[in-house]
Amino acid sequence: MKKFETLKRVLGFLSPHHPSDGSSVLTQFFKSMGFMTLGLYFAFTCSWKDNPNMQEGLLYEGVSDEPLYFSGGSAAQSSVYHAFDELLGIQHQPQSADFLIKMRSYMPPAHNNFINWVREAPNLSEFIIRSEDPTLLSTFNQCISALTEHRSLHIRIVSKYVNAAGVRARMKKNEKDNQGQDQQEKGTGGSQAMTFLKSVRDTCKEGQLRHSNPGDH
Numbered sequence: 434m435k436k437f438e439t440l441k442r443v444l445g446f447l448s449p450h451h452p453s454d455g456s457s458v459l460t461q462f463f464k465s466m467g468f469m470t471l472g473l474y475f476a477f478t479c480s481w482k483d484n485p486n487m488q489e490g491l492l493y494e495g496v497s498d499e500p501l502y503f504s505g506g507s508a509a510q511s512s513v514y515h516a517f518d519e520l521l522g523i524q525h526q527p528q529s530a531d532f533l534i535k536m537r538s539y540m541p542p543a544h545n546n547f548i549n550w551v552r553e554a555p556n557l558s559e560f561i562i563r564s565e566d567p568t569l570l571s572t573f574n575q576c577i578s579a580l581t582e583h584r585s586l587h588i589r590i591v592s593k594y595v596n597a598a599g600v601r602a603r604m605k606k607n608e609k610d611n612q613g614q615d616q617q618e619k620g621t622g623g624s625q626a627m628t629f630l631k632s633v634r635d636t637c638k639e640g641q642l643r644h645s646n647p648g649d650h
Contacts, residue, residue, distance in 0.1 A: 508587065509536040509629075512544035517580055519551040521573070522558040523640045529632045558642055570642055577640045584634040591626050 482490075482502040490500030508514065509532065518525070518533075525533060537545050561569050 504536070504539070507536060509533055510539040512540050512548060515540075515548045516551055517576075518637075519548055520557060521576060521580070521640055522556060523637050525636045526632050529629055529636070532629060533633075558640070561642060574641050577637065577642075581634060581638045584630065584637055588627070588630045588634060591630055 482504050490502045492500045504510075515533065515537065517523075524530075537548065540548075558573065561573050564570075
């Protein structure tokens, strides 16, 4: 019953219930930021790690005598996404998983410890399959669907404000080389934005559990 209650809390956070448009809490957060705000946000949070326009890093006066290299702000640094992935047993592709693990170094230690605790807990999806409880399985799959839908929204936002920002920058500077184009296609955290986001969205969708048939046993 505790696992069922946990799933219901997750579903309550992810599933549509907002009175205005039926969106989830996470989706409502994105919308509340405002599209213009997101455009301004991107301009000031780009990565200066693996950035060809800042190959010498960034010098923090009074902090370090040597230039430092950091990824910019990224949703991949949010402990919420990582906790959901670990709870629901989402298995990302190696390259995407590697980037996500690197982003955990930007989290508060307590958040990182919590994610590790969730990962080391008994496997939730395996428990649901063994339980053969259709209600529990349906609730789990609703959580997967809601998280997948939210990640699709994230892709649309990045397409509009990261990719579109790159196009506008290239048009303004009349750039003809590939270096500027590659940089503009990166997200604020330094990943190849669309490739990464589509990958984590698709692997999230693959987390759906199917009803077992008598012949499966």
